[in-house]
Amino acid sequence: MLSNFRPAIVMAAIAMAFFGFVYAxxxxxxxxxxxxxxxxxxxxxxxxTLIGQNWxxxxxxxxPLGSCVFxxxxxxxxxxxxxxxxxxxxxxxxxxxxxxxxxxxxVCTNGESAATNLGPRSKVLLENTRALIRYWHARxxxxxxxxxxTSGSGYDPDITPADAIxxxxxxxxxxxxxxxxxxxxxxxxxxxxxxxxxxxxxxxVLQLNEALAKLR
Amino acid sequence: xxxxxxxxxxxxxxxITWRYLGSYMAAVFDGRVHFLGWLERPLYRxxxxxPEHEQxxxxxxxxxxxxxxxxxxxxxxxxxxxxxxxxxxxxxxAVSPALSFNTGVSxxxxxxxxxxxxxxxxSYFSQMGALTVQQxxxxxxxxxxxxxxxxxxxxxxxxxxxxxxxxxxxCLFYILLPIAFIAGIIFVGQGAVETLAGTATIHDVLNGxxxxxxxxxxxxxxxxxxxxxNGGGFLDQNSATxxxxxxxxxxxxxxxxxxxIPFSLTYTFGKMVGSxxxxxxxxxxxxxxxxxxxxxxxxxxxxxxxxxxxxxxVHQPTGNMExxxxxxxxxxxxxxxxxxxxxxxxxADASYDSFNPMGGFALLGGMMMGEVSPGGTGSGLYTILLMxxxxxxxxxxxxxxxxxxxxxRIQAKEIKLAGLGVLAMPMIxxxxxxxxxxxxxxxxxxxxxxxxxxxxxxxAFVSQGNNNGSAFGGISANTAFYNxxxxxxxxxxxxxxxxxxxALGGALAAKNVVPAGLGTFRTDNTMFVGLVVGVIVIVxxxxxxxxxxxxxxxxxxxHGKFF
Numbered sequence: 001m002l003s004n005f006r007p008a009i010v011m012a013a014i015a016m017a018f019f020g021f022v023y024a025x026x027x028x029x030x031x032x033x034x035x036x037x038x039x040x041x042x043x044x045x046x047x048x049t050l051i052g053q054n055w056x057x058x059x060x061x062x063x064p065l066g067s068c069v070f071x072x073x074x075x076x077x078x079x080x081x082x083x084x085x086x087x088x089x090x091x092x093x094x095x096x097x098x099x100x101x102x103x104x105x106x107v108c109t110n111g112e113s114a115a116t117n118l119g120p121r122s123k124v125l126l127e128n129t130r131a132l133i134r135y136w137h138a139r140x141x142x143x144x145x146x147x148x149x150t151s152g153s154g155y156d157p158d159i160t161p162a163d164a165i166x167x168x169x170x171x172x173x174x175x176x177x178x179x180x181x182x183x184x185x186x187x188x189x190x191x192x193x194x195x196x197x198x199x200x201x202x203x204x205v206l207q208l209n210e211a212l213a214k215l216r
Numbered sequence: 217x218x219x220x221x222x223x224x225x226x227x228x229x230x231x232i233t234w235r236y237l238g239s240y241m242a243a244v245f246d247g248r249v250h251f252l253g254w255l256e257r258p259l260y261r262x263x264x265x266x267p268e269h270e271q272x273x274x275x276x277x278x279x280x281x282x283x284x285x286x287x288x289x290x291x292x293x294x295x296x297x298x299x300x301x302x303x304x305x306x307x308x309x310a311v312s313p314a315l316s317f318n319t320g321v322s323x324x325x326x327x328x329x330x331x332x333x334x335x336x337x338x339s340y341f342s343q344m345g346a347l348t349v350q351q352x353x354x355x356x357x358x359x360x361x362x363x364x365x366x367x368x369x370x371x372x373x374x375x376x377x378x379x380x381x382x383x384x385x386x387c388l389f390y391i392l393l394p395i396a397f398i399a400g401i402i403f404v405g406q407g408a409v410e411t412l413a414g415t416a417t418i419h420d421v422l423n424g425x426x427x428x429x430x431x432x433x434x435x436x437x438x439x440x441x442x443x444x445x446n447g448g449g450f451l452d453q454n455s456a457t458x459x460x461x462x463x464x465x466x467x468x469x470x471x472x473x474x475x476x477i478p479f480s481l482t483y484t485f486g487k488m489v490g491s492x493x494x495x496x497x498x499x500x501x502x503x504x505x506x507x508x509x510x511x512x513x514x515x516x517x518x519x520x521x522x523x524x525x526x527x528x529x530v531h532q533p534t535g536n537m538e539x540x541x542x543x544x545x546x547x548x549x550x551x552x553x554x555x556x557x558x559x560x561x562x563x564a565d566a567s568y569d570s571f572n573p574m575g576g577f578a579l580l581g582g583m584m585m586g587e588v589s590p591g592g593t594g595s596g597l598y599t600i601l602l603m604x605x606x607x608x609x610x611x612x613x614x615x616x617x618x619x620x621x622x623x624x625r626i627q628a629k630e631i632k633l634a635g636l637g638v639l640a641m642p643m644i645x646x647x648x649x650x651x652x653x654x655x656x657x658x659x660x661x662x663x664x665x666x667x668x669x670x671x672x673x674x675x676a677f678v679s680q681g682n683n684n685g686s687a688f689g690g691i692s693a694n695t696a697f698y699n700x701x702x703x704x705x706x707x708x709x710x711x712x713x714x715x716x717x718x719a720l721g722g723a724l725a726a727k728n729v730v731p732a733g734l735g736t737f738r739t740d741n742t743m744f745v746g747l748v749v750g751v752i753v754i755v756x757x758x759x760x761x762x763x764x765x766x767x768x769x770x771x772x773x774x775h776g777k778f779f
Contacts, residue, residue, distance in 0.1 A: 024436055027404075051458065117539070117663055119688075120521050149537040
């Protein structure tokens, strides 16, 4: 019985050294050397292309908040990233997310990534979805499924081409860019499925809005 | 079409893996692989053992239990004092005693139930030095326990079943480490984060947003998380987060990794007992169950979400997208969910809580069958072998002969041990679910109302009892009641099965082989597949059907009702 403690302790120590630290340090070394952009979070000038942002409170002079950009999917905080309660910095919230409004103090929310976890027959989900549909209708958008449902991570960085096309009337009105030009912009920013067959066609909202900003 | 090719490529990749990884693992455990001999020898010296030093099943079990105890103590200690340890850029404090215990048990038992949000609770030191370590060790322990049972069939009149320390070392270094490391590189290449630097702060001039983003050594943990059917991710939202599972390709890779060892072990079994056909028979039984739940799951998730439809978006061509990520889509997410719940992995690339009623049914059902299709690393093989032994017994009763499996007589002792192993899980799961719904502390857990709230409680105990670790995430599990009850559930679900399995391995190894005769009941044909599947469905299905009908089934039938 007691004679088993020595190998148990030695084995636990070896495991901790090898599989805890040598593994992770060697992995980090290789990752930083070969894929340093990805390993550090795919961060570009305006944020990580892998982490969704709250676009619904973007200031658009003369137009409702968030109407001059393409918006991402809603999330659980807020009520939503497509935020009916304007001025409340909800939305995609990795650890802390802040939104600044001209002339006001930035509003910050603490949190971590989260899904709503609402069941398919939840009254709360029903009410939330109704609020989102009203939000989109007020902006002349006939919403697709993705635009009224929240993601699993809480900061889905992507939308589908159909979602972006649904937002065209709103963006076109607020930016004055013709629907045809927006349509070709969307086509240009659409990523095909991985290897041609894995997953859905998608658009990275940050990249789409960067391209949109160049167009204006 | 995309989904067809996803399935087709997975099938081909897994078929090749089954053949080659399966025979490689058999070679490892037969001691025919030596390329790391220079590393093995000093390790055995430090452990005070050697491959020639074989153990009886009792000594093997004692070594396994003491090692598990030491591992649990170490994990608990690290979580309790993480505030004073290095590699903690976010300065996170100590984890509470109940949560540390629950988490320690959870990672020890290959469950990876997480009652905490990783990025706001665990320091890098804890993630690497405590949790990732167990993600290597716990699947290895599961595999070596299965190997003992396999040796029970392959050895004749033998008093020993192998050496725990040697088997464990070989499994870790020859099997898990190389595959995990290569997979880790792919994860990072696709966009998974792997850094020791702390959080990143960004500012977007286009929308005035600043974000503080959690980072860490995520990518390589992700690799072993899937390969070892662990499931516990670095971040709270697990494989749904782009930093853990950045693309549809890593989603495919995750599914491949978590299925590879459990499926391949049936080949290893066949190879070691000298009849690949017997391994293939078990594989087919696994595939029948897996395929059934996959069909239900993908079909259900391709249907509209009822609440979203009732609110006004009736046309949902992309299926139920509540809680799902755009880059994966509905069917691949359902495939991931079914694979993850039927392998005791429990990783999640979506919110399982928001699956349609029958989608949730598919996830729960796969676990209720006892995690045999294909089940966890090692635990899947040994649990289906228990089912096979019971099937042989029932078959033997029907034709009135003493049952045999692979030439070993299955007698009263073996049946008792197999029965014990098969019943441990349903007994603890149903008892704890019953307690939870009848006391206030238990009923305070669920987020959703109505039958879905009950499903959340049931799911929690089914998941932990089967060492799966996935959750209907709405439940508030970080309470004293759920932490302690869950830990008991996980310990019984793990060791309540594993100890009878080791005893069974010992009992069978001691027996001699009876030559097969004309009247021998065949255990390598389609009929036996049917018998094994039948036993699994009766044991899992009938035990849990009443509970299941109060949850997902009622929910599915409540047309037009919202809770």
